Amino acid sequence: xxxxxxxxxxxxxxxxxxxxxxxxxxxxxxxxxxxxxxxxxxxxxxxxxxxxxxxxxxxxxxxxxxxxxxxxxxxxxxxxxxxxxxxxxxxxxxxxxxxxxxxxxxxxxxxxxxxxxxxxxxxxxxxxxxxxxxxxxxxxxxxxxxxxxxxxxxxxxxxxx
Amino acid sequence: xxxxxxxxxxxxxxxxxxxxxxxxxxxxxxxxxxxxxxxxxxxxxxxxxxxxxxxxxxxxxxxxxxxxxxxxxxxxxxxxxxxxxxxxxxxxxxxxxxxxxxxxxxxxxxxxxxxxxxxxxxxxxxxxxxxxxxxxxxxxxxxxxxxxxxxxxxxxxxxxxxxxxxxxxxxxxxxxxxxxxxxxxxxxxxxxxxxxxxxxxxxxxxxxxxxxxxxxxxxxxxxxxxxxxxxxxxxxxxxxxxxxxxxxxxxxxxxxxxxx
Numbered sequence: 001x002x003x004x005x006x007x008x009x010x011x012x013x014x015x016x017x018x019x020x021x022x023x024x025x026x027x028x029x030x031x032x033x034x035x036x037x038x039x040x041x042x043x044x045x046x047x048x049x050x051x052x053x054x055x056x057x058x059x060x061x062x063x064x065x066x067x068x069x070x071x072x073x074x075x076x077x078x079x080x081x082x083x084x085x086x087x088x089x090x091x092x093x094x095x096x097x098x099x100x101x102x103x104x105x106x107x108x109x110x111x112x113x114x115x116x117x118x119x120x121x122x123x124x125x126x127x128x129x130x131x132x133x134x135x136x137x138x139x140x141x142x143x144x145x146x147x148x149x150x151x152x153x154x155x156x157x158x159x160x161x
Numbered sequence: 162x163x164x165x166x167x168x169x170x171x172x173x174x175x176x177x178x179x180x181x182x183x184x185x186x187x188x189x190x191x192x193x194x195x196x197x198x199x200x201x202x203x204x205x206x207x208x209x210x211x212x213x214x215x216x217x218x219x220x221x222x223x224x225x226x227x228x229x230x231x232x233x234x235x236x237x238x239x240x241x242x243x244x245x246x247x248x249x250x251x252x253x254x255x256x257x258x259x260x261x262x263x264x265x266x267x268x269x270x271x272x273x274x275x276x277x278x279x280x281x282x283x284x285x286x287x288x289x290x291x292x293x294x295x296x297x298x299x300x301x302x303x304x305x306x307x308x309x310x311x312x313x314x315x316x317x318x319x320x321x322x323x324x325x326x327x328x329x330x331x332x333x334x335x336x337x338x339x340x341x342x343x344x345x346x347x348x349x350x351x352x353x354x355x356x357x358x359x360x361x362x363x364x365x366x367x368x369x370x371x372x373x374x375x376x377x378x379x380x381x382x383x384x385x386x387x388x389x390x391x392x393x394x395x396x397x398x399x400x401x402x403x404x405x406x407x408x409x410x411x412x413x414x415x416x417x418x419x420x421x
Contacts, residue, residue, distance in 0.1 A: 002167070019208065020162040020198070043196055046258065055236070055261040061195045062262060065167040066188075066210055113257065131338070132256025 004068040008033070009077030017064040023057075024048045026064035027074060035075035035105050039134070046133030049106040049113075050074045056113035058132070075105035078112065088112055088150040095155070097146030099137035106133050111147045120151055123158065162198045166207040173216050173317055177292045179209040180313035187211055187315055189267025190234060192259050211266065217317050225323050231266025231290075231316040238265060246327035246420070247285075250277050250345070253331060255338070266316035272364055274305045274395070275339040277331065279365035282319060284327070284345035284356035290318040305364045324349050326379075328420035330412040332359075334399050341400055342408040344368075346416040352376040355413055360405040362393050371413055379421060381414035 005014040008031060015030040027033045027050070038060050039047035048060040051073040078086050085093065088111050098104045107130070114121060114129045121129070126144045135143060141158075149155045167188075170176040180187060186205035188194060190212070197203050211217055217232035220241050227244050239252035239260065254260055254268075254277050268278040269289060282289070282298045289296040292315045301309045310316070324347040331343040340359035347354050353375040355368045374383040389409045394402035 019165045019167040022195075041199065043192060043259065046256070049258055056258045057261050058258045061192055061259075063167060063191065063195070063208075063210075065169070066191070066212065068169075110257070129257055132258050 002065060002068075004064055006067050006069060007071040009073055015064075019063070019065060021064040022060055023050070023052075023062045023064050023067050023072070024059035026067075027059060027072070030064075033074050033076050037102055037105055039102065039106075039136075044132070044134065045103065045136075046106040046110060046130075047103050049109040049133065051109060051113060054116075056110055073109075075108060078108060088115070088147070091146040091150035092143070095142050095146040095149055097139070097143045099135075099139045103133060103135045103137075107135070107143055111150065114147070115151055120153060121147075123148060163201060163204045165198075165205050167210060168207055169210045169213045171213050171215070173214055173292050173315065176209055176211060176214055176315055177313070179207070180315065182207050185209055185313065187267075187270065189232060189264035189270070190259075190262035191267075192255065192263040193267070193271050193273065211264070211315065217266070227321045227323055228290075229265055229319050229321070231318055232264050233266075235260035235263050235265070235268075244321060244323050244327075246324075246329055246345070246347070247281050247321060250281050250329040250331075253277070265319055269301075269319065270308065270310060270316055272302060272306055272308050273339075274361065274364045275334070275337075275341075275343075275359040277329070277340060277343055277358065280340075280343050280345035280356040280358040281321070281329065282356075283365050283367060284347040284354045285321045285324065286347075286349075286354060287322070288320040289316055290320060291315060292317055299367075302365050305362065307364070322349065326420040328416040330416040330419065332408050332412055334359075336399075342405050342412055344409060344412040344416050346375070346413060346420055348375075348379055348420065353379060355416075357409050357413075360394050360409055362395055368409065368413065371410075375417060379417065381417045384410055384414050384417070 001016040037047035039045035043061040050059045168179045184206040188208040188210045217230040235251045287298045327347040329345045334341040343358040355371045358365045389406040391402035391406040394405045396402045
């Protein structure tokens with residue numbers, strides 16, 4: 001076992017991990033942050049997306065030991081300071097951007113990464129950016145619509161096909 | 162996964178020392194290796210993470226040569242402007258989260274027969290720089306998942322001569338988004354190089370007949386009389402050898418047109 005220390009949602013945390021412990025497992029099982037979901041466990045579905053040092057990564061495909069010393073942001077740290085939903089989360093609620101909700105944490109974290117780099121993406125750019133996030137309910141239209149709305153763009157013309 | 166130790170050296174010298182342990186395995190971004198470990202297809206005693214080796218990070222341009230550190234992530238290559246065909250290739254590997262972890266050195270060391278970077282390295286006549294020597298791309302790729310790397314050898318950088326014109330065309334396998342067939346065409350003053358990934362049981366290869374034709378006439382029509390043999394092409398549920406052989410010519414033509 002090796003001791004790792006990292007900043008998770010602004011708080012310093014540490015724990016003992018095996019070499020093979022995934023970042024996703026450390027967050028969920030050691031830190032109790034079960035908002036980060038493990039869907040496929042094969043780097044494809046994106047339900048486990050978190051931010052490590054400010055960029056989106058798949059936490060099921062990164063070792064906890066690799067995140068030693070890093071700053072990690074998860075879905076639990078996304079709400080506003082007063083506990084209200086942030087603009088992306090609120091847009092997902094307003095535009096019905098979730099059905100079963102399993103993929104939602106990864107979708108929100110990917111959306112946050114996209115909007116940080118590209119504050120006013122086109123609909124096509126949103127769809128391309130979500131290539132690594134799979135919604136098993138196939139609810140993509142409203143997810144894309146929610147992200148477009150969160151970017152402050154008018155979404156009335158985007159059909160809920 | 163079987164358990165293993167993780168070591169995080171800060172220099173190439175420390176990494177080389179760490180790799181001397183029996184069954185040690187270099188870890189780039191882990192975007193292929195970690196899924197492989199999960200399936201217990203590998204059981205290293207120790208992973209040597211190269212992410213913290215500062216000398217292996219980043220991109221620099223020296224004259225007409227682009228040098229990319231072995232631990233540089235795909236997203237960084239995608240954002241680099243001096244070799245646009247290479248940047249475009251990097252921008253379509255995996256997905257954004259994968260591109261934030263996966264490294265060029267890791268991709269080339271693994272030499273997946275459907276990976277994109279091997280096509281760019283071979284078509285560009287790149288030089289693979291390791292902790293002990295420099296290897297020409299023509300000598301480096303030795304078959305599916307096989308390279309000239311010795312046990313414990315680490316790719317520290319890759320040097321790309323920047324061509325006059327180049328383009329990469331990837332026909333994606335619709336589920337995995339890996340290349341069903343990918344063709345990288347690069348035009349230099351001394352001739353054209355064409356490298357094909359995804360198609361052959363031998364991994365990435367140069368289509369030399371097309372290189373000769375395109376060096377004389379850099380136009381898709383120069384390929385008209387050529388054909389690609391399906392011998393030794395991959396056949397799987399996504400496409401037959403004949404289909405892949407056909408795609409090689411089609412994608413080469415598209416790459417030439419896009420590069421012209």
